Amino acid sequence: MKKLFEKKPVLFAVLWIALYCAVTIPIRGQFGDGSLWSLVGLAAVALALVVVSSAIPLWKKLGVAARPQNLRLCLYFLPMWLLTTGNLWDGFLPHYSGASLWYALGSMALVGFVEEMIFRGFLFRALLKKDGPKVAVIVSAVTFGIGHIVNILAGMDLAENLIMVVFAIAWGFVFTMVYYKSGSLFPCIIAHAVVDVLSMLSRETAWGTTANIGAVIVIGLAYSLWLRKLPPAFAGPEKADTAESDHK
Secondary structure, eight states: OHHHHHHHHHHHHHHHHHHHHHHHHHHHHHHHEEEEEEEHHHHHHHHHHHHHHHHOOOOHHHHOOOOOTTTTGGGHHHHHHHHHTGGGOBBBBSSHHHHHHHHHHHHHHHHHHHIIIIIIIIIIHHHHHHOOOHHHHHHHHHHHHGGGGGGGGGGOOHHHHHHHHHHHHOOOOHHHHHHHHHOOOOHHHHHHHHHHHHTTTOOOOOHHHHHHHHHEEEEEEEEHHHHHHHHSOOHHHHHHHHHHHHOO
């Protein structure tokens, strides 16, 4: 795993995406988010990530729990925190009850950790070093959004799924830019987990869903453009090569 990460980091990220889909899609399709099996499957993927990230090691390199840089200039992530509440703008109505609700909430919290590690920690950082920030940001965000098309296999309606893809792409840009400019994956993991957890508690009316999606697209785009002006916490390929040369 260490050699694969060091020599072919993009392939390393793609294999993790494939593993994540292979484990979770069949389980969600058959049992749903409120099942114990869904929680166990996601916990298994999360545990595998923890073990591999500890063995390589990757925690410090990826800035998983790093103290955010440019915190004030990032507006203390306030636009992102505002958008995380969007699923509750149209009211509170749990999708499950009893133990199933707790299984669903636990599963959604794990999704935040797993997807941020894979799409931002692995894929974005690999593309950043290889192709530079513009390609890395776009590919990471769009791939993250398009990846949600697989929810069709879990039984989601096509139109609803396409809306989710657009919604996820917008969030992908926010998460990627926050990570790129702050140097810390932790805020993205927390925000992502909150969004997914609250999705299990949302009433999901037509106007609330429209307002939420519209806000994420408009405010998320504006915030991403604001973050674009800030100095990056991670270097692209040219700076990375220079830094390595200076170190030597």
